[in-house]
Amino acid sequence: MIDASHLAILQGIGQQTILQKGDFFIREGQVPRKFALVQSGLIRYYYQNDKGIEFTKSFIAPGNVLASYTSMLNQSPSLYFIQALETSTLLEINYKSWLSLQEQDSYWDKFLIRALEKGYASKEKRERDLLLLDAETRYRNFLLEFPGLEQQISQQQIASYLGIQPESLSRIRKKMIG
Known part of the structure; x- marks a missing residue:
């Protein structure tokens, strides 16, 4: 997504950071002032309701941009959490530095x-x-889209990503095995 010379420019204005498993890049309610390029590891975006139930929005793998973008753009509180699911290396870019860089080069x-x-x-x-898809089809698609991820994360996180209860995921898995 980014060539070596432009990556070097970002590295010049950025800061390499390591998040340990469970660490947050941003928490719900924080006003983001940075974004990051994921260099290694695995990140999860999730919402949490007032009862503490989590709803996984997405998983972010290396080579992707990490941001609470709308909140950063509007300088408003983030509506979700961004958390490392495993030790992850990020190149963090300060948003104001980014805006300056963006003005200099199209x-x-x-x-x-x-x-x-x-x-x-x-x-x-x-x-x-x-x-549009039933839960079993969503699970099959998850397995295709994220090969090997099922062994790295909890069944609760998979279920929350699929929009189902963990018990339903267990039934689907048993059905697929049997």
Whole structure:
């Protein structure tokens, strides 16, 4: 997504950070002032309701941009949590530094558009799947889209991503095995 010379420019204004498993990049309610490129590890975006129930929005793998973008853009509190599911290395970019860089070189406008398009396409697919597909099909698609992830994260997190209860996921898994 980004060539070596432009990555070097980002590294020049950014800061490499390591999040340990369970650490937060941002918490719900915080006003974000940075975004990041995920270099290694695995990240989860999730919402939490007033009863403490979590709803996984997405999983972010290396090579992707990490941000509470709308909140960063509007300088408003984030509506969700961004948490490391395993030790993760990030290149954090301060938003004000980013805006300055973006003004200097139109490459960064194109970079931003590509990142937003990728995020939008993923969001559109996820919404369609949640609205039109049954839980078993969503689970099968999860296994195809995220090979090996099932061994890295909890069944609760998978169920919350699929929009089902853990008990329903257990039934689906048993049915698929049997």
